Amino acid sequence: MAQNDTLLHLFAGGCGGTVGAIATCPLEVLKTRLQSSGLTLRPVFQVQLGTVSGAGVIRPGPVTPRLMQVLRSMLEKEGPSSLFRGLGPNLVGVAPSRAIYFAAYSKSKETFNGIFVPNSGAVHMSSAGFAAFVTNSLMNPIWMVKTRMQLEKKARGEKKMNALQCARYVYRTEGVRGFYRGLTASYAGISETMICFLIYETLKKRIAESQLMSANSDGEKNASDFLGLMLAAAFAKGCASCIAYPHEVIRTRLREEGSKYKYFFQTARLVAVEEGYAAFYRGLIPQLIRQIPNTALVLSTYELIVYLLGQPSK
Numbered sequence: 001m002a003q004n005d006t007l008l009h010l011f012a013g014g015c016g017g018t019v020g021a022i023a024t025c026p027l028e029v030l031k032t033r034l035q036s037s038g039l040t041l042r043p044v045f046q047v048q049l050g051t052v053s054g055a056g057v058i059r060p061g062p063v064t065p066r067l068m069q070v071l072r073s074m075l076e077k078e079g080p081s082s083l084f085r086g087l088g089p090n091l092v093g094v095a096p097s098r099a100i101y102f103a104a105y106s107k108s109k110e111t112f113n114g115i116f117v118p119n120s121g122a123v124h125m126s127s128a129g130f131a132a133f134v135t136n137s138l139m140n141p142i143w144m145v146k147t148r149m150q151l152e153k154k155a156r157g158e159k160k161m162n163a164l165q166c167a168r169y170v171y172r173t174e175g176v177r178g179f180y181r182g183l184t185a186s187y188a189g190i191s192e193t194m195i196c197f198l199i200y201e202t203l204k205k206r207i208a209e210s211q212l213m214s215a216n217s218d219g220e221k222n223a224s225d226f227l228g229l230m231l232a233a234a235f236a237k238g239c240a241s242c243i244a245y246p247h248e249v250i251r252t253r254l255r256e257e258g259s260k261y262k263y264f265f266q267t268a269r270l271v272a273v274e275e276g277y278a279a280f281y282r283g284l285i286p287q288l289i290r291q292i293p294n295t296a297l298v299l300s301t302y303e304l305i306v307y308l309l310g311q312p313s314k
Contacts, residue, residue, distance in 0.1 A: 008309055009106045010099040016301035017098025020294040021090050026083035027290030028090075032150040033070050034283035035252035037259065067286055079156045086146040089163045093142035097135050102302060104131035105197075119205070121198050128197035129190050136186040141179035143186075145170065147255040173257075184264040185251030192244030196236045200299065203232035221307055229303050230296040237295035241288055246280035248287065 065073070074082045109127040116122040145166050154160050161169065170178045207228045211221075250268055253261040261267040271279050 006103050006107065008306060009103045012302045012305035012309075013102030014095035014099035015305055016102075016298040017094040018091065019301050020298040021094040022087070023297060024290040024294040025087045025090065027286045029083055029085055029150045030067060030070055030074075031248075031283040031286040031290060032086075032147060032252055033074070034065075034067065034286065035249045036151055037253055037256060037261075038151070038153075077155055078153065085152065085160070086149040089142050089146040089149065092163070093139055093146065097139040097142075098298065098302075100138060101131045101135045104134045119201075121202070124201040125194040125198050128194045132190040132193040133187065136183065136190070140183045140186060141167075144179050144181060144255055147182070147252060148257065151252075151256065182251040182254040185247045185254055185267075188264065189244060189247040189251070192240045192247070195243055196240035196295070199236035199239055200233055203236065204229065207232065226300050226304055230300040233299040234292045234296040238288060238292050241291055242284070245284050245287065249280050249282060 105127050108130045109123060112123040112126045113119065116126070145163055148170065149161065149163065149166050152160060152166075167179075174181075207225070211225065246268070249271065250261075250264060253259060253267050253271065254264070261270065268280075
């Protein structure tokens, strides 16, 4: 029975991740481009600085392109297919990563329920943190290749690297260690997962309690119940993303090819000094537009499949 439970969570998590990845791929590509340091110094505007004598001094200053500017530029220069760069490794990686995550989350929750107060916030945060650590450690090479593909800029008609070519290039130029660039930032991002699941499980518990209190409750779930789970997942992910977003920018910088960014804290310091603290939130809007519906789709699909196969989520 325990093995069937694990397989069920593996299957449900994989299906949920695949649905979300395909639906939101263009927004992920836009987010990655906005996070990249390659965008920082491209546009230039003139700043009027007043002097003591009243004369003005004209100096150049950088402007970060906005979401629609990046989208327009990509469509004009690279074509519509550029919005799906990295989808291959994303699809290869997202099903197993989500499967591993939800299986590890479900299994660790059983363990932590025996250590902490059952189904408490400590259980949910610890389970989410452990599952994220396992998933990030195993899947980082695939996400590294995906990020490199998303950052590759080629004009229309120019041949772009596929996932295998990109992986070979990373190995040839940086060795095995190259596939683990950005892993420290991913570990820092575990805090986002912990916050997300703490909020989601709390809201999920409230929804379940309201269903039990309903006079017409017969134990069956309907469409409104899953809509409630989608809204709970969306709210949880939105809060968690806003709180923990800076690690995403740092991770993208660490994965850039031939960049000056080497370590987590060194990257954070450089970004803060050279671009200001606002740079840590570049790409947040497309991230929220992508991640909120993506997480809602992933978690609700997961819950639906677990429910339909007759093994309620624990």
